[in-house]
Amino acid sequence: MKPPLGYDKATSDEVCHLKRSLYGLKQASRDLQGEFIVLLVYVDDMLLTSTSQTQIDEIKVALDQAFTSKDLGELKYFFGIEIIKNTSGIMLSQKKYILDMIKDLNLDHSRPVSTPLPKGLGLSTELGDVLEEPEQYRKLVGRLLYLNITRLDLSYATQHLSQFLSCPRKPHLQAAMYVVRYLKSTLHLGLFYSATSDDVVKSYSDADWRTCLFTSRSLSAYCIFVGNHLVSWKTKKQKTVSKSFAEAEYGSMSSTASKVVWLEGLLQDLKVHVSLPIYLY
Structure with missing residues (x-):
């Protein structure tokens, strides 16, 4: 030392x-x-x-x-995450967590939908009646955020709904309920990690220019694989306003590269050999 x-x-x-x-x-x-x-x-x-x-x-x-x-x-259930193991690999699922949420919200008989959010949805900080009990919305969004552990398909939806926590309105709550109805139709989705896979790390980056209607800021998104296994992903609003689509893409690539470096160190600590170079797509 x-x-x-x-x-x-x-x-x-x-x-x-x-x-x-x-x-x-x-x-x-x-x-x-x-x-x-x-x-x-x-x-x-x-x-x-x-x-x-x-x-x-x-x-x-x-x-x-x-x-x-x-x-x-032997590990079977941990913090709302079900772990199913066999000779082929490990499956991570939050099915029980979702079922409990559906029951708590009295959506047992609601109609399932096929997308996390309605097409062309445009939520506003000003339109719609303010909720009398905002904690209901905040609690629901918090539970949806926890589902991001295994459900990357909720990444954009939860990022979008999280913008309205300070003053939620009825359209925001309706959109959050829509996400739960989507979960009803996708109960069995989860993450599968095969018992056999290579150790090649691959990362993917994307950006959506000026997505936020209120601040003109762009969205950054990334996902990182070890072999065929998805291990990290995120959708987040950029901290600054990008003047062009190219600038938004570079900002997203930068944040992805930082995450890749951090993940490389973590994998090395866990005795996982990391093949170099690591590719960013």
């Missing part, structure tokens, strides 16, 4: 000798007798995977001794 800036007692060829691993360092989690372990923690929920079942068992025992924990066994 290089001596920190401001410490002048070390010579140019000296480094700090660490007596123990420091939290937050990239190498801190790798001193495990040659095995590799990934531990994902969200508040009091935890996922654990490793190259060694023995290491997993030892960590579970150690955690249970330090904190009272409950072992739920």
